[in-house]
Amino acid sequence: MSIKEETVAVPKSGLYFTGKDVQQARRNIEIYPWAREKYEALRRACDEHLQLSDEHLYRVVLGMKDATFAYGISGCPKCGQPFPLELEDQLGMFSSISEWPRKTVTCPHCGTVFPNEEYPDDGNGLERDGKAYYLIGMWNFYHAGLLFGGVRNHEGLVTKLVAMYMLTGDARYAKRALLLLDAFSAIFPGTLGPRDFTPFGSDFEIGRLHLLTSIVHRVKVWLAHDYDWLYRLPELDGPSPALRQLGREGTTRQNIETMLNDYMLTEPGGPYYDLTDGNLTNLQNHEADGVRAMLAVGLVSDREDYCKWGTDSLTAYFYNAIGRDGMYFESSYGYSLFTASVYLDLALLSMRAAELYNWDIAHPFANARFFRFAVENPLDMLCEGHMPSYGDWGADRRIGKDPDVKLCLDVYRSAQFFYRYSPDEVIRMKAGETLRLLYPIVESKLGERSSELFLPHNGVHSPSGSRLDKKRHFTVMGQSGVSIIRSSGDTTALMRFGRNNTHGHDDVLAYSYYAGGKEISADIGYSVYGTNAHYGWASKSIAHNTVVVNQDEGMRKNQLFKIFSGGELTLLYSSETVAAMEGDATELYGECGVEQYRRMIGLVDNERGGHYVIDFFRVEGAQVTDYAFHAFQSSSTLELRHAQPSPRKHWTLAGVDSPDKLYFDEPGKSLGERLTTGETFVPLLPGEEPRLWTPERNNGYGFIYNVQEYLPDQELVYAVWNSEQQERLHWFGLCGGGDRIFTGLCPDLEGGRKHAILVHRSSRPVVQYAVVTCLQHDARQRMPVEGVASLSAEGRHVTALAVSLPEGYTDYWLYSPSTQTMKLLVQGQEWTVTGRCALLRLDREGRVVRADCIQAQSMSYGDYQLYGREDKWLTIDQIDEQSGTVWVPERPPLKGDTPRFVRLRSPHKGASVVYRVNSMHVFGNRTAIQLTDSLILSKGIVRSVTDHEMETLYPLPLGVAEKGKSPFAGKRIVGQRGGLGTIVGVPELKKLQIQVVRPFTAGEAFDIVDLEPGYELQWL
């Protein structure tokens, strides 16, 4: 190995990596083959780059002054296909910088080389049919990204050169890195950011160079780190060659520090915030990125104020952006993983600032809530190895049950930080275990990020390697309101019953369904914010497998989702055969007078290794309900049986029963048919906008086209979806009087795929949807369900079904909205159930094979008897907030599994909440239940306070409710100087309405605490 033993590279302060980390990197390169490979690749890339002359490189970079930069989301102007946006897919598309001044882009689909005579580009792009194309801008974007760092979180060549300098001490690398920093710094201030998201010719400011809004801040961390290690080079205090070539004056140091401090503390073109004086506005990931840049630049340029503001913000991020369940507040899991990477840097940089200025702060890597968020939760959230893609995140088209390598890599990196820095023995031990567990999964991908090269690993073996595959039947995240059930076969369902927040879709009580290594429920997904597909279609309820009430007529223009402060988990059950959950979200449609909106989903294994899904969705008090369903991420077709087509009078779902003729309600004109590359409409019709536009009725119905209406001619309608891969999904749905079934087609984000969709509409005031679905992976496989029949049971509002399985088995289901005694005559004998939901499986001879009191105290069938858990609430008489322990004056239930979750509710009012049980101890007739979640919902510092209102310094994204009820209403607010009160509402992010019990003072820190003695507890 050609690493010199003695290095001359010394950082100014070691803001990201220190000399100790360089020693660690050398050990890693010695020990781990992947590290050696990455090091060799790094060296080759840097050495190859050094072949270019300084002069040439200055000309290339300074030639981008005042140029356009663009992702190229409009696609190819010639063939219309989208261009790949991921770096690894872009190989060969762009001419190299050694060929400069040639700047060309080659379409990977049609092979056309741009610009050309037909498509000339003078550097400012061109416009065709109302669409803007920036061909030279794409070249600039690509190469600036490679050299300076970029959008896909990749480190730029400047950072790679610095890494080589750190590892070898070779000054050639340092000088070239400095040249790149100098050249880019000279053209950076005052640039506008990529042009894809603004109208053609607009000079709207939306970032810097090729970096869109918060990505500027992301790259700054590495640039500050680069500058930290180059800080002592004598050239820095000489005149800047880049400035001189542009006819300006100044030293290289001034040039670089001006760049670092440009686009600081706020984010022109992005969401509004202003970090001046340490002010926090909303805690969104953009703002966190801004704090990260502020800390990094503060550390390298001796801005103590920046360091102080950044370090003080940690409490807000750890307690107000992360909930008691360790979940991030935004309603997209993908964003949570990205945010974890930002928080790791915030923690590291705050730790450095505290060391530098001798501040006494709580050690960020000793924070259990942060550890759960960054390391533990992601593995708990896996669905058949997939990362849940609900909310704003890419459509999940991955095939396979192996754990998502990208997610594992993110978790691995997080664990490295805790393993290296945590002073808490338990956290360090858990982090070390996670490293060992994940190493074999991520090994082949390691080395892309500097942290993997410079931070310690923990051996290469996985002594507990089977843990990831261990069956975790449930995951329930109690504050964010996500529930996951897993059957003992290869299938998983996820349902969101929690609050709608930033980056969410209107998908409450929809279920994501995973089977055979695929996401079958086919969420349309997300790619670019604010496109017509995002605003008008993919975010809408009808695009998800859920029930839409009254056609979502209350949705305003450009509204993404309904205001919803969260519902309840009302049932959780698992046995060898069945895993079930039930969510209630009645308040979602509370404003329309809906009295119940509740869904139970069960995954049921048959006796032959197959499975089916049972789905009871109940809505009371609606005028019209639309149960929507589609399946498969590939294009699909749909056949319907037991229903008669009725004459067509409409083309889109929006056209059905519309009193007026809609301009898009005819073949070729629907919104769905015109959705194309760039997630916009071609052609654009009068009155429409290419972006940030929704139709007059913002419910997504105009995107569903080729709509055919059917009237059921039996009590049960049967539908089957056929995917392009020959998979089938069978759907059996119970119908009532006057129900109508619609079939149609709907697009993916860019209109390339056409999903067959079914909408079951009912106008009954009380509607109980009951659906059985099952999957056939290929035509040879036997159908897991042979038929479904509706039965008539004794009791009020009872639904009874018989599901015929292969080889003569039959499942009988009873489901009711309230606890009662239900009776059903089954094969000549009475089956009696006291409760709400139960399953009885009989074989061909009528013998009981299995039975489940899913939510029932008892059942009997002939001589057969079974007891379930009592539906009982116990009063909590003691709480220890420090350890998160609650006491109840009873012993744990004898029936069913040891409870892993408990439901808790206030004796006064309000919805119940779910907590995970960490451990239980029985003392005589009392049980102490130690909860995994902390009881602290959020924290704050009093800015000002009156008898009824308090302003706080920290935003409260987990509690805010501008309209509707706050999830914090009724909770205690406990001050550290003796203040005490009850929260009435959270009308703004930093404003609380309170009832004061004991007065608070300005500057007083407080906790918002869940639970208190008198709360009631139910075993789940």
Ligand SMILES: [Zn+2]
């Ligand atoms: Zn093309």
Ligand SMILES: [Zn+2]
């Ligand atoms: Zn969605």
